[in-house]
Every structure is written in structure tokens, then in C-alpha cells.
Amino acid sequence: MHPDDAFTEKTTQHGSATQSTDETSTERTTQPVRTSSSGLRTLLASTPARVALAAGLTGCLGVATFIGTRQTPEQPEQAAVAEAAAERGEAAERATRSLLRDDAASTSPSPTETATPTETASPTAAEQEPTFSMPAPPQPVAGLTQTQMDNAKTIVDVGTEMSIPHRGLVVAIATAMQESTLLNYANAGVPESQNYPHEAVGWDHDSVGLFQQRASTGWGSVAELMTPTYAAEAFYQALLQVPGWQEMSVAWAAQSVQVSAFPDAYAQHETRANTIVGALV
Numbered sequence: 001m002h003p004d005d006a007f008t009e010k011t012t013q014h015g016s017a018t019q020s021t022d023e024t025s026t027e028r029t030t031q032p033v034r035t036s037s038s039g040l041r042t043l044l045a046s047t048p049a050r051v052a053l054a055a056g057l058t059g060c061l062g063v064a065t066f067i068g069t070r071q072t073p074e075q076p077e078q079a080a081v082a083e084a085a086a087e088r089g090e091a092a093e094r095a096t097r098s099l100l101r102d103d104a105a106s107t108s109p110s111p112t113e114t115a116t117p118t119e120t121a122s123p124t125a126a127e128q129e130p131t132f133s134m135p136a137p138p139q140p141v142a143g144l145t146q147t148q149m150d151n152a153k154t155i156v157d158v159g160t161e162m163s164i165p166h167r168g169l170v171v172a173i174a175t176a177m178q179e180s181t182l183l184n185y186a187n188a189g190v191p192e193s194q195n196y197p198h199e200a201v202g203w204d205h206d207s208v209g210l211f212q213q214r215a216s217t218g219w220g221s222v223a224e225l226m227t228p229t230y231a232a233e234a235f236y237q238a239l240l241q242v243p244g245w246q247e248m249s250v251a252w253a254a255q256s257v258q259v260s261a262f263p264d265a266y267a268q269h270e271t272r273a274n275t276i277v278g279a280l281v
Contacts, residue, residue, distance in 0.1 A: 141279045142272040147199055148182040149276075151210060151228060156280040158232040164239075166277065167246055172235055173273040175254040178266050179212040184228055190215075196226035211235050211258070 140149040152173055159169045176182050185208060186198035193208045194201065206214050209231040213219035224230045235257060239245055242256045251267035260266075 138280060142275045144182065144276070151176070151182045151184065152276050153280050154228045155210065155232045156277060158229055159236055160281070162233065162236050164236055165246065166281065167250075168236065168239060169277045169281070170270065170273045171239065171245075171250050171253045172232065173276050174250050174266050174269040175235065175258060176210045177269040177273060178254070178260075179207075179258070180210050182210065184210055184226065185212065186226065190222060192222045193226055196223060198226065 137146060138149050138153050140146055144152065155172050155176060156169050159172060164172075173182075180200075180202075183199040184197065185200045185202045186193040186196070187206060187208050188194075188201050188203045190206050190208060202208075202212070204212065206216050208215070208222060209225040210228055211231050211234070213225050213231060213234060215222050215225060219225055219234055220230065225234075238257045239253065242248075242253065245253045245256060248256065249267070250270045250273070251264060254260075254266040255263035
């Protein structure tokens with residue numbers, strides 16, 4: 001054979017072999033791809049692979065658990081922060097309400113301007129006790145002074161308490177006007193009489209008081225006769241002992257009690273006595 005032929009033949013054979021090898025190689029290249037999928041399943045189905053996969057998953061879960069564990073302690077801190085913020089908010093709200101109440105209290109009227117049952121203070125013992133005001137003194141009439149009018153009122157008040165008729169009151173006032181001008185007299189000759197309240201000083205025997213009654217004739221003690229209420233009562237008691245005094249004239253009724261040296265002197269005071277009694281009764 002020609003050397004070139006031999007070389008060609010070898011080349012051809014080599015080419016054929018090469019082609020055959022390439023075809024085989026192509027088959028082999030394609031086959032492993034199909035085999036790779038089944039091999040992965042086979043690998044996953046194998047016990048070592050499952051063990052490794054489980055270990056990997058366990059590790060992942062552990063990491064997640066670790067992360068969750070690290071986050072858990074942070075939750076109380078967040079709760080504490082939220083609680084502190086809520087407390088600060090409540091404190092601010094309380095402070096605001098307190099300021100509003102203070103403003104309302106400063107602008108609201110005082111309890112004395114608007115009284116309410118809960119704001120109404122309970123009355124003290126002094127407030128609960130009744131207070132009695134002194135009655136106004138009677139206004140003087142018939143030319144009397146205030147002192148004379150006050151003495152006339154005492155005489156009329158005593159007669160009213162004794163149920164003395166109106167005419168008896170006029171008799172008593174007319175008598176006191178004549179005897180003492182409605183002033184409570186002491187006597188210079190009776191030093192004791194000046195120890196008691198009096199408005200004038202006389203000297204007629206031992207006569208004292210509004211009706212110039214005498215202790216020496218049994219009208220009472222000097223102290224009693226210097227007391228206007230006693231002197232008036234003593235006069236009325238003596239008048240009631242006079243029979244028919246109500247039918248007598250004012251002057252004669254007065255004279256029946258006083259037994260004066262000037263019996264007609266009482267009549268001059270009857271008109272004014274009526275005016276005085278009318279103003280007091």
C-alpha cells in the first residue's frame with residue numbers, strides 16, 4: 001500500500017473513530033443530564049442526604065429561635081416605655097384638670113354670693129341662738145321729754161299687766177304728773193333715797209319716787225318706793241281699794257288715793273294724761 005494511502009486510511013479510520021467517539025460523546029453528554037434529575041432524587045432519597053437536610057433545617061430553626069429569643073427581652077422594655085409614656089400623659093392630664101379647677105375657683109363667685117347646701121356653712125351656736133333687739137323707746141307726746149315719756153310708759157305697762165281699765169291708767173298718769181312731773185324723785189331729807197337711780201331731788205317731808213309716796217306712812221321701804229314699777233303697782237293697789245273710783249272724776253279718784261293738800265290740782269293734767277295713755281296703749 002502507498003504510504004499516503006496508508007496515512008489516508010488511518011486518517012479516515014481515525015476520522016471515523018473520531019466521529020464515532022463524538023457521537024458517543026454526544027450521547028453521553030445528553031444522558032448525564034437525564035441522569036442528573038434522577039440522581040438528585042436518588043440523592044435526596046438517600047439517608048445521608050435526609051440527615052443533612054434535617055440538620056440544616058434544625059440549624060435554621062435554631063437561628064430563628066435565637067433571634068426570637070433575643071427579641072423577647074426587648075418586649076418588656078417596650079412595654080415599660082409605653083407604660084411610662086402613658087403615666088406621663090395621665091400626669092399631664094391631671095395637671096391640666098387641676099389648672100382648670102383653679103381657674104374656675106378663682107373666677108367663680110364666693111360662697112357668700114351663691115350659697116349651695118354643700119357650700120352652705122352650718123350655723124354656729126351664736127347664730128342659732130335667737131337674738132332679741134331692744135324695742136324702740138316711745139316717742140314723747142304732750143310736751144314730755146324722753147325721760148318723762150319712758151316713766152309714763154312704765155306706769156302704763158304695770159297697769160296693763162294688772163288689767164287696770166283705761167280710765168285707771170289716765171288717773172295714774174295725771175297723779176304722777178302733778179306729784180313729780182313724771183320724774184323719779186329722791187329726797188334731800190332722806191339720804192338713802194339718793195343711793196338709788198333718780199332724776200331729781202325734792203324736800204317735801206319724806207316723799208320719794210314718781211308718786212311722792214312716804215315710807216313713814218306705810219307705802220313701802222325707801223328702796224321699793226324709788227323703784228318705778230313698785231311705786232306704780234302700789235298706787236294701783238290703793239286705787240282698786242277706793243269704792244266706785246271708776247264713776248269718780250279723774251281729780252277726785254287721784255285725791256282719794258293721795259290725800260293731797262291740793263285736791264283740785266290733778267284735774268289740770270287730765271287732757272294731757274289722755275293723750276299720753278292713748279300714745280302708749
